[in-house]
Amino acid sequence: MKGEYFMDNFVILQQMFAIDRAQNRAELRSSIQTLLRIIGSYTKSERVYIFDKDESTGDFCNSYEWCAENVKPFIEDLQSVHPNDMPYWLNAFERGDSVIIDDVNDVKDIMPSEYRLLTLQNIHSEISFPIFYKNELRGFIGVDNPHINESESFLTLLGVVGGHLGNVRESLRMTELLEQRNRSLEKSLMDIERDQKFLSILSTDYISVYCVDLNLDTIEPLKLDSTANAAKISDLKAGNAKCYSALIKSYYDNYVIKSASPNFLEQLGIEHLKSHISINGRLSFRYQVTPNSVGQEYFEAEVFPFDFGSDSKVLIGFKNIDDLISYEQNSRRQLQEALDEATLNNEIISAISKIYFSIYRIDLALDMYEEVSSDNEVHRLTGRMGRASAKMKELCHRFVVPEYQDKILQFFDLSTIPERLHTEETIAMDYLSNDGNWHSARFIVQKRDSSGNVTSILYATRLISEQKRREQSWMLLAEEANRANEAKSEFLSKIAHDIRTPMNAVMGFADIAKNCPDNSPKVCDALKKLTTSGKYIEQLVSNILNITSLEDGRQKLNPVETSVSGISSTLSHIFAQELMNDELNITFSCHDILYEYVMADGLKLKQIYSNLLSNSIKFTPAGGDITFDLYEERIDNSNNIRLVARISDTGIGIKPEFQADMFSKFTRETDTRINNVRGSGLGLAIVKELVDLMKGDIEVNSSVGKGTSITITVEVPFIIKDDLWTGDRDYATDITSVCSGMHLLVAEDNELNYEVISELLGMNGISCERAEDGAICVDKFKAAAPGTYNGILMDLQMPVMDGIAASCAIRELDHPDAKQIPIIAITANAFAKDIERCRLAGMNEHLSKPLNIRRLISILSKFK
Known part of the structure; x- marks a missing residue:
């Protein structure tokens, strides 16, 4: 055994050498995973893992895991552990100590937080040791349920492993960071070389280029053509010019045409350049000079920031624009001539367009049109051109009401125009436009060939008499x-x-x-x-x-906080007796509920689902099956979810020809199968109207004799609530223990409802006393000694005195507890106006029925 122990230690050390030789993160990760497997095999443990410390949050995140055969991995379920959940371990790790637990029940009192984590994961024994880098805790390694005898040398080796891993991983990170910086430096050098090439190419357009420091008022010539006037300035020619302002002044005095460019010095002055470049990024300025040695006299100065981190240095390039100026002058002259001609034509067309608001010139041989005038003044004389036959079809579909389109399309058929105008000079037809006005469309002969055939026409449209339109x-x-x-x-x-x-x-x-x-x-x-x-x-x-x-718009949506599973539960209770009488089998399924609470009009949703369920019951024979399926679908990057309800049955089905009209008012299928089923034909119409009001969708799938499935989909905002699974870790222990021993006064006129509330409270260690209506509630509270009740649960609708009046009366009592005792509304009235009425009456909270005992206990805990 001793030899085997040394062999295992040797294998661990050998793997640490392999980790040292890792060249990248992939190799390092593979080597670390192998190390965990070796430790796990040696210790005969169920699981070996590494948690790394997240420097931004302080949490410890599960980054590596090895599991023995048939052991379920935890890495996907337990992503991170907060320091507050492992205070004992954290103190030990920061001291450099390992944590050794032979039996988890022995540490229940000294490390309660860690005990809860371990027992939740079915861990009976544990060895954990820290990972350090330069005396800084970077994470820890854990071994779950090991089966070895403790060995001081083995534990020392594990400590060495933790320190070694910290050093190796940090060294690799620094190496990769250095390589990344080297690559960035190489790219920057390449960019500089590329920019220099671009600058060399771009500068070919400039006769001279200068670098100017606006703060120092200095100038450095980068390019100076010998033909430039500036080349004649002695100091610049000799390379002695240093002062930018002096050089510009000398150039202006000797060469610039003052009458053509009076603001030359102002535009290129240092202060103006600074302010203009800082706002606009660049400056372009044209001017005229006495002709240089090659006869050039028009130039453009372009100023660009040279150092983008500062507004001090700029590049100033001067390029000749004689050709551009000549082209612009010719263009202006031609434009003026065209404008004069167009003005004359426009006067004529404007006079005609008072009668004809749209005029097109059409060449029948080429099938081309040119727009002469339209009802939009912006388009007058635009000369818009295109295929004439296509344009006529477009005008028909765009402007003519559907009932006139067939006749107008025949009138607009250009292929028959020569025949129709063979003996006529003009033809016309009236039509009703989409805007409600009557128009008269007219073709007028413009040109004929030598044989008298029409080759060119005018198409004109005018607004006809107001009387006919009326x-x-x-x-x-x-x-x-x-x-x-x-x-x-x-x-x-x-x-x-x-x-x-x-x-x-x-x-x-x-x-x-x-x-x-x-x-x-x-x-x-x-x-x-x-x-x-x-x-x-x-x-x-x-x-x-x-x-x-x-139909008249009086129905409005009233979105309130609504329990999704509560909708299914309510419908199940409503239809239970009816289905029993009809000998039908029904299944209510509420699944994939991503968010239990949504902002929706719960009453209208229940109305939609109830109408569809009622239809299924009517048209499903005895012994048939009905399914109500309610679930949610996620919408990416949205605060909404899709709430999907599918009502399916094995009933008689709907004929395909009726499905198109099934949501119309007073529409019922003509079918001997349903002659004995009563119905007004309004239920599905109401469903359609309500779904449209919610901007939802309806999908119908039905087969005759096999059944029908109707799917309703609406988008609603979801509400995130704290509960046991979303971070309220100590709910089951802390809140229950806080509320245990409370004594409540419950105002509830319904005996069955009180029995339910009493039983649920008793299961959580809370006693209660009933008041059958609001008046009895006020009297019992008034007669009770201070501190008798820890809170009041108040129904709203009760005989004698309702919950609103009772709450107001209690708050006005001269009783030591009247002002501060918590009053919580427990009611089926869940509209926003009801919640506001409760608040104004002095109630502290509002809970809708059916009662959510977890939510109630959570609220009560705040007032303990």
């Missing part, structure tokens, strides 16, 4: 009114039918019950059917009011 508008309004009356009549007819049918049942079964008072079974049956018909009428009226309020 007449046509009134006709359209009359037609729309007729259609509206027809729709209203159809609506009333369907409503009358849908109300008369159940009303007939109501009146009939009422008569049956009245005429058979002694026949209890028949009376009960009649009353049951009467109740069913009444509920149908109630649902029909509710649906009509809903669809009406949606």
Whole structure:
């Protein structure tokens, strides 16, 4: 055994030498991973890992891990450990000591934080030792559940390993940093050489180039052509010129045309250059001089910053622009001539365009058009050109209302123009434009060939009489009114039918019950059917009011903090009894909930889902299956999530031809399979309107005889709340222990609700006492000795006195606890206005039903 021990130590040392020889991070990582495997094999441990210290946060991050066979890795689940979670270990590591734990239960009291971490990971024994570099803690190595006898020499070797790893990794980091700096230096040298080549190429455009230090008022010639006037200045020619201001003054006095460039000295003066370059980055200035030796007289001075870290040094280049000036002068002359001609043409066209607001010249042989004038003054005489036949189609589709487009396309057919204008000089047709105005489109002959065939035409459009437009508008309004009356009549007819049918049942079964008072079974049956018909009428009226309020815009979204799983739970309770009566199987599944709370109109979401579930129940035979699936999808780089609900059934399905109209009002499929199923045809229309209000999507998949699946998707903002899994590590122990022993007064008129609250509080060590309404709550608090109650849970809707009035009354009492006792609203009223009413009444917090006991205990802990 001793020889085996020395052999293992030798293998560890040998691997440390391999780590020394690592040339890059990949080799180093591989060598370190091998070292962990050797340590793990020697110690017969389950896991060996390295946690490195993050210098920016102070956390220790899991960077390496080796696991024995059949041992689950932790590196993905436990990414980092905060120093506050390992205070005992941290003190030991900073002293250079290792941590050896033979049995984790022995250290429960001396290192409680570390004990919690170890037991959570099923670690029974542990060896951990620090990683140092120059007396600075850089991390630590841990060995989970080792199976060896402790050896002082082995522990000493592990300490050496920690120090050695710190030195090797730091040395490699410094080496890589040095190599990186060398590469950066080499790139900078290459950039300098490249910039010098670019400068040499660019300077070919300049007759002279100078480097000027504006602070020192010095100038250094970098390039000076012998033909330049500046070359004649004796000091510059001899290379003795040093003063920039003096040189510019001499050049101005001797060569610059003063009348053409009076501001030469001001533009190139030191102060102006400094201020201009600092704001604009460069300066360009043109001037005229007496012709030089080769006859050049127009130049442009361009000034650039030379040292971008300072506004002191600049490069000034002078280049000849005689050709450019000549070109610009010719262009200005031609432009002026064209402008004069265009002005004359524009006057003529402007006069014509008072009648024709759009004019095009069309060459029929070439199928080309040129825009002469349009209704936009910016486009007058633009000469826009293109393919004429394509342009006519574009004008038709852009301006003509759909009902006139077919006729106008025939009128705009340029291939038939020569025939239609063979004996005519002009043809026209009227049409209604998309803006509601009537236009008259006209083709006018411009040119004919020797045979009299039209070769060139004008197309013009003008606004025709206001009277005709009004007449046509009134006709359209009359037609729309007729259609509206027809729709209203159809609506009333369907409503009358849908109300008369159940009303007939109501009146009939009422008569049956009245005429058979002694026949209890028949009376009960009649009353049951009467109740069913009444509920149908109630649902029909509710649906009509809903669809009406949606159409006239009275329905508004009211986003509040909403529990996603709470929606599924509520629906499950609502439909449990109905499904039991119909002998249907239903599954409510709420999964992949990334964020439990969202900002959404929970009531309207439940209304959407309820309508779809009701439809599935109606059209699924007994023994069928219905599934409600609710989950969330992440949206990258967004504060929203997609809330997806899928309602599936094994019902009769929907025919493909009906699926396109299934969300229309008062629309029901004509099918013998559903003749015995009552419905107003409004439920799906309400679903569509509400989903559109939420800017959501509906997807329908259905097969006749197999069933239907409808998917509703809406985007809603999510809310991040603290809980046991998001950082509230001590919730289970600290908050529960703080709240244990509290005694609460619970104002709740519903006995079942109070029983639920009482049971949940009792499970967390909290006792409570019931007040059946708000008035009893006030009386009990008023009569109680100070300190009797640690808080009040207040329902809002109660008989005698509601929760708002009761809270106001308690706050106004002359009782030692009246002003500071916490009052927490526990209510189904979760609208924003309800929350505000609670705050104004003096309540401290607001919780919506169903009650979240974790959230309640968290709130209570703040008032302990």
